[in-house]
Amino acid sequence: MSADTPAVELENVSLIFGGDHPSDEPVAALHDINLSIPTGQFVAVVGPSGCGKTTILNMLSGLIPPTKGAVRRNGTEVDGPSKDIGYMLARSALSPWRTAKRNVELGLEIQGIPKNKRSEKSMELLRRLRLEDFADSFPSQLSQGMNQRVAIARTLALDPDLWLMDEPFGALDAQTRLTVQSEFIELWESEGTTVIFVTHDLEEAVLLADRVIVITARPGRIKSDTIIDLPRPRIIDELRFDENFKQAEERIWMELRDEIV
Amino acid sequence: MKSSEGSPREADMATSQDTESTPVVSQDELRGMIPQESIWHYRIRKFDVRTQVGRLAVIFSLWWLWWSETIWDGWDAISLFGIQPFPNVSPVFRASPGATWEYLIEFLPESLFWQDAWVTIKEALIAFIIASVLGVVAGIVLGNFQRVAKIFGPFIILINAMPKIAFLPLILVVYGVGEMSKVVLAVIIAFFIVQVPTQAAVSLVDPDLVTVARTMGASNHQIFRMVTIPAIGPAILGAMRLAAIISVQGAVFGEIFASKRGLGQRLITSANMLDYNGLFAIVFVLAVFALILNGAIGLAEKRFLRWQVGSQSAQVVSL
Numbered sequence: 001m002s003a004d005t006p007a008v009e010l011e012n013v014s015l016i017f018g019g020d021h022p023s024d025e026p027v028a029a030l031h032d033i034n035l036s037i038p039t040g041q042f043v044a045v046v047g048p049s050g051c052g053k054t055t056i057l058n059m060l061s062g063l064i065p066p067t068k069g070a071v072r073r074n075g076t077e078v079d080g081p082s083k084d085i086g087y088m089l090a091r092s093a094l095s096p097w098r099t100a101k102r103n104v105e106l107g108l109e110i111q112g113i114p115k116n117k118r119s120e121k122s123m124e125l126l127r128r129l130r131l132e133d134f135a136d137s138f139p140s141q142l143s144q145g146m147n148q149r150v151a152i153a154r155t156l157a158l159d160p161d162l163w164l165m166d167e168p169f170g171a172l173d174a175q176t177r178l179t180v181q182s183e184f185i186e187l188w189e190s191e192g193t194t195v196i197f198v199t200h201d202l203e204e205a206v207l208l209a210d211r212v213i214v215i216t217a218r219p220g221r222i223k224s225d226t227i228i229d230l231p232r233p234r235i236i237d238e239l240r241f242d243e244n245f246k247q248a249e250e251r252i253w254m255e256l257r258d259e260i261v
Numbered sequence: 262m263k264s265s266e267g268s269p270r271e272a273d274m275a276t277s278q279d280t281e282s283t284p285v286v287s288q289d290e291l292r293g294m295i296p297q298e299s300i301w302h303y304r305i306r307k308f309d310v311r312t313q314v315g316r317l318a319v320i321f322s323l324w325w326l327w328w329s330e331t332i333w334d335g336w337d338a339i340s341l342f343g344i345q346p347f348p349n350v351s352p353v354f355r356a357s358p359g360a361t362w363e364y365l366i367e368f369l370p371e372s373l374f375w376q377d378a379w380v381t382i383k384e385a386l387i388a389f390i391i392a393s394v395l396g397v398v399a400g401i402v403l404g405n406f407q408r409v410a411k412i413f414g415p416f417i418i419l420i421n422a423m424p425k426i427a428f429l430p431l432i433l434v435v436y437g438v439g440e441m442s443k444v445v446l447a448v449i450i451a452f453f454i455v456q457v458p459t460q461a462a463v464s465l466v467d468p469d470l471v472t473v474a475r476t477m478g479a480s481n482h483q484i485f486r487m488v489t490i491p492a493i494g495p496a497i498l499g500a501m502r503l504a505a506i507i508s509v510q511g512a513v514f515g516e517i518f519a520s521k522r523g524l525g526q527r528l529i530t531s532a533n534m535l536d537y538n539g540l541f542a543i544v545f546v547l548a549v550f551a552l553i554l555n556g557a558i559g560l561a562e563k564r565f566l567r568w569q570v571g572s573q574s575a576q577v578v579s580l
Contacts, residue, residue, distance in 0.1 A: 061476050087476040093469035097491045097568040107477035109487070138568040158477065 005075040007039040007162060007194040008060060013069035014219075015055055028219035029055050033069070035213070035222065039161075042188065042195045044205035046252075047215030047223075048259050053198040055220070057164045060196065061087045073162065083111055086160035090167040092151040094139040100150045101126060101135040107158040125153035129183060145176035152184060163188075163195045169204065181208065182236045189233050202256060206249045207236055214255045224255040328358050353535055360538035361545075368542070380523040381512055382550060384440050388447030389508040389554070393501050395448070396455025400497075403456070404463025405489070421453045429518055438519050447511030451504040455497070462496035463489060495569065498562045505554040509547060 013033040019026020029052040037043050045053050058064045059071050062080040071078045073085075094103045104122040113121075126132045129149040139147050148169065155163065168184075169177045185208055188195060199205050205212045206228055214223040228248055230239065239245050298306070326332040333355045335347040368374040403410045403417075429446055436442035470488045479487065516525025524543050531539030 063472065063476065081476050081478050083478045085476065087473070089469050089473065091469055093467065093473050095470060095488070095491065097494070097566075099568075106474065106487070110474065110477045110479045110483055140568065154473075 004038075006036040006072075007041070007074060008035070008037040008196065009070075009072040009075075010035040010056070010059075010066075011070045011072070013059070013066045013071060015052065015059065015064075016067045030066075031219035031221050033220070033222060037194060037196070037211075039194055040192045042197065042208060042210045044197045044199060044209035044212045045215060046199055046202055046205045046212060046256060047220065048217045048256075049200060051215045051217055051259070052220035053215055054166050057087065057166050057196065057198055060162070061085050061164055083107065083158045084160050085162045085164060086155035086158065087164045088151055088155040088166065088168045090170055092139070092144075092147040094147055094150055094154070096139050099136045099138055100131060100142065100146075103139070103150055104153045104157050106154055111158065121157055122153070125156060126150075128187060129153050143176070145172055145180050148172060148176075148180055149183065152180075152187070156187075161193060163193055163197075165195065165197045167199050167201075168197075170200070177204075178237055184208075185234055185236060202249060202253055203240070206230075206245060206252065207234065207239055212252055214252060214259070217259045223259060224252065226252055324358070330355065330357070354537050356537040356541045361541045364536075364538045364542040365545070368539075374527070377522055377524050377527050378546065378550075380440060381443075381509075381516065381525060381547070384443040384512040384515075384523065385447060385505075385509040385550075385554075388444045388451060388511060389501075389505050391444070392448045392451035392504055392508060393455050396452050396500070396504070397459050397497055399452075400456045400459025401463055401489075401493075404460040404493075405485075410460070417453075417456070421457070425449045426514065429515060432515075433519050438521055440523075443512045443515035443520065443523070443525075446515045447508045450511045451507045454504045454507050455500045458496045458500040459493060462493035466492045495562075495566055498558060498566065502555050502558045505558060506551045509551045509554070513547060 010033045013030060014028065015030040017027045017029055018024045033056070045056065047053050055064070059066050060073070060078060062078050062082060062085070065071075065079075073082075094100075095106065098106070101119075101122050104125055105118040108118040108121060123132065123135065126135050129152060131146060131149055131153070134142060134146060139150070142150070148171075152168070155165075169180055172180060181204065188208075195209075197205070197209060202212075209228055212224075212226050212228055214225075215221070216223045226248070230242070230245060230248070333350040333352075335345070335349040337345060337347075337349055339345065339347055403413065425446070428449065429442075432442045432445050432449075436445050466489055470492065471484055474484050474488050512523070513525040513528070516523035517529045520526040524547060528540055528543040531537070531543065
């Protein structure tokens with residue numbers, strides 16, 4: 001793997017749903033997507049609902065193959081789920097019968113990591129997300145924001161080198177979202193992993209990401225690709241009122257608005 | 262962490278979250294703010310006097326209706342479309358609390374009574390276990406494999422729609438009047454009680470949980486063990502509670518229809534001899550057994566479903 005091999009590469013990727021029967025209309029979810037993401041970049045993907053944002057993540061995680069084109073990770077074609085990819089869904093999707101700690105350990109258990117190693121890893125992650133006092137609590141006993149943080153810890157437990165996040169903070173209220181965003185960006189800035197972050201919230205995209213990609217309405221194509229040149233580390237709740245931030249957000253909003261209206 | 266250490270923002274965040282490391286108010290101060298109740302007051306509150314009084318009132322009312330024979334006297338005056346819902350019962354058929362109690366005193370110490378009880382309990386238990394195992398396995402298979410469900414689904418619905426008790430005469434001919442026929446009847450009835458909810462629960466397993474496990478590289482077997490099984494646990498245990506009661510019913514009904522031994526046999530013999538005190542006494546014994554079985558599953562629920570904190574799970578009535 002040479003140094004300039006992109007972490008993630010989509011080449012002429014199209015995805016069609018249905019249409020395998022004459023009476024079934026095929027639907028083009030994504031059309032001719034070309035995208036190259038270098039290692040360590042935080043990329044936000046925004047677009048109107050139903051534009052195929054989640055589909056991109058599903059292809060990258062190996063859950064569905066593209067109809068046409070190639071999806072590559074570190075130069076090799078994706079051909080199924082891999083433990084090197086951490087996929088975080090919109091809902092926390094925690095197992096209600098597992099404590100916070102055992103939820104974090106899910107992937108480690110699947111990979112057959114011995115118990116003491118699992119425990120070490122999960123406690124470290126819970127500490128980093130300030131949840132160590134709630135290790136033995138069940139999801140039903142925790143707030144939504146806490147559960148979302150548990151889900152972040154679970155996603156990171158296998159030390160993935162690619163984080164796929166599908167509107168991870170969409171279900172949170174504004175206050176909680178700010179807190180969890182801050183914690184998440186702090187965590188990411190200390191790790192520097194490649195992230196593809198799907199969101200419908202443009203403010204969130206510009207606040208967190210190095211690069212924002214706007215996807216058009218169905219069939220999804222890349223409408224714009226903007227580098228966000230805001231300094232790091234970012235202090236989310238201050239940056240929100242920064243002039244440069246507002247300008248960047250406005251510029252991308254103009255692109256996005258055409259797709260929504 | 263390369264983020265700005267010591268920034269005022271970070272300090273803010275720390276205090277808002279780490280309340281336990283730098284408490285604003287100490288535990289003792291908090292205690293001082295809450296009115297403290299004595300241990301006896303606490304016990305009385307937990308005992309919940311109003312609920313207990315309510316229960317006593319229900320028990321007393323039922324007892325009074327029976328003891329004063331009001332329930333047997335009926336209310337001939339009440340008539341709906343020419344039908345009397347509460348008719349007068351002839352003194353010949355009346356059971357009294359005293360005589361029922363005497364029956365229990367007389368027969369409970371008898372080994373013959375317990376031999377009969379054991380026959381019924383054995384039939385119900387075996388039927389319950391078989392119906393639960395078959396019901397859970399069938400439910401899981403049908404829930405997991407769409408094609409199997411499509412092939413067998415309509416037939417299962419058809420069989421379930423039949424009044425299964427109607428097969429009893431046939432079952433008796435095939436399996437004889439012994440214990441086997443009662444087990445078969447109870448299994449046929451209780452099986453569906455377990456199978457239907459199990460299958461529904463499998464198909465309702467949160468697909469996101471499956472996706473999460475799959476992206477982490479879980480095999481089908483691991484998904485089954487780590488997602489499906491725990492997810493359908495509550496539904497299975499709830500169905501098994503019902504199946505326990507239904508199994509006792511099936512066994513007793515079979516015995517009443519035709520049998521050599523068992524409490525159902527004893528019950529119908531009493532009734533045939535116009536001894537309705539015996540009927541009442543035996544029904545009480547059977548109810549106690551069904552409650553014990555139900556309670557045992559309740560304990561299993563408490564043990565395995567600890568995670569359902571605060572959610573409304575069917576709870577054992579605790580006296």
